[in-house]
Amino acid sequence: MQLETLLANIAQHSNLVDSYGATHLPIYNTATFDQKRQFPNNKNYDYSRTDNPTRNALEDIFAIAEEGAGCVCVNTGVSALALLFDTVLKTDDVILVERDCYGGTYRLLNILLEKNDIQTCYADFTNVTEVESVLQQNKIKLILCESPTNPSLKIVDLQAIAELSKKYNSLFAVDNSMATFAAQKPLVLGADFSLFSATKFISGHGSVVAGAIVAKSEYWAERLNYFSNANGRAQSPFDVFLVSLGLPTLVYRMKTQEQSAIQLSEFLNSLPEVLEVKFPGLPSHPQYELAKRQMEIIPAVLTITLSSAEKAEQLIRNTKLFGEKVSFGTSDSRLEIPSKMSHATYSDEDLKKIGLTHATVRISVGLENVNDLIADIQQALKVETIKCV
Incomplete structure (x- = not known):
């Protein structure tokens, strides 16, 4: 069956x-x-x-x-x-x-x-x-x-x-x-x-x-x-x-979210503010072949490293469709800085051992239209201008 x-x-x-x-x-x-x-x-x-x-x-x-x-x-x-x-x-x-x-x-x-x-x-x-x-x-x-x-x-x-x-x-x-x-x-x-x-x-x-x-x-x-x-x-x-x-709906949700995560990962890879995108569904991932062999579906979770901790905070603060929430895998898309939330118990030294910095953001891709998610990240990462009085 x-x-x-x-x-x-x-x-x-x-x-x-x-x-x-x-x-x-x-x-x-x-x-x-x-x-x-x-x-x-x-x-x-x-x-x-x-x-x-x-x-x-x-x-x-x-x-x-x-x-x-x-x-x-x-x-x-x-x-x-x-x-x-x-x-x-x-x-x-x-x-x-x-x-x-x-x-x-x-x-x-x-x-x-x-x-x-x-x-x-x-x-x-x-x-x-x-x-x-x-x-x-x-x-x-x-x-x-x-x-x-x-x-x-x-x-x-x-x-x-x-x-x-x-x-x-x-x-x-x-x-x-x-x-x-x-x-x-x-x-x-x-x-x-x-x-x-x-x-x-x-x-x-x-x-x-x-x-x-x-x-x-x-x-x-x-x-x-x-x-x-x-x-x-x-x-x-x-x-x-x-x-x-x-x-x-589990299988169907995960397959839909996988496709959105692939598209979102490819978009993020094109941004100058993003230094690295980690997603096992991309051929650039070091265990891509193993992932395709071992898993029927690639889970829609990806991790990005931005150019600075300030940029990571800007992304979190300015997105409208991504909530700042722990956990992943739900129908709504969400962001978190692991060093502040899910991995707050780690010391800076331990974070470094697993390749995390304060500029690392974990993204869980939900069931929204992926084009809306891309547009939201685009507007969130626009350079903020300071008004002079």
Whole structure:
């Protein structure tokens, strides 16, 4: 079954049993369930923190879409990361992470180091030799990366890293927030876990924060469910419903946004104020061929470096169609300076290591007409004149 078909009618394709034949996920917004009134021979529900029909239906769909053994839906993308760490790691374990990681991941890793003595090693995952060198010198329990990375938009060869993880007996997890299962399937490429923030492309509307994690094996799927129930990370039924509304249009939204991002990137490349454009959908990107081979769709997120921090601020201040907002992947276009927002926890030294400056702007391309977006950036970057009195 093609992904578009699966997502077009998620109530039908999940294991949800609804006596009224709902064509979309009904919201079971209840804390508890009456044991005496449930259908015979069906899953027995007792408490929504443990299991809920609405949430379980979305978990079914995500597990099918990612080709995994099971899924847990949680209340945020960071919760999915925290659940992974709670389930897999113990004191004194060592984790290997792509140097260019989401600011929230970086912050969480620092907390783990401080509270639980979880050690973190960093490497450039586009350099497989460097990754193997770290694996040779350390007993790594978990390898974690994003691809594309956020915000430098590097593409990691997931199959190559997966092979190394097996060679050195490490677990491998991929943060699939930007690509989503519409673009790539990390579990098929050899990863043990695929996790994502459903806040972004998957829900697409910017109306809910949500996360999920899918495990390749039954063993880890059961462990994730156990820890999710134990520490109360489960997503609420209403938030599950909000996420589900974006699924039927996911593939079509991302394909439309990809085309707009290509056009916008080509335009930005022509501007003298823009020193660099990073977008994996451009042939100039160093991992362009890998991106085309590994992903069905290139996510509509690009990063530009302007001639100065002042120019970056001017772009942010003067655009009318681009909101200054964190996150990405929604139907509205948005800008942010990562050093001030999503990566504000990074020091200047750490920003430099991943190729960011205070003149770097991340752009998430929405569903507006791309010509309107181009015109908006044109007017925003006009030289401002100072009136003399």
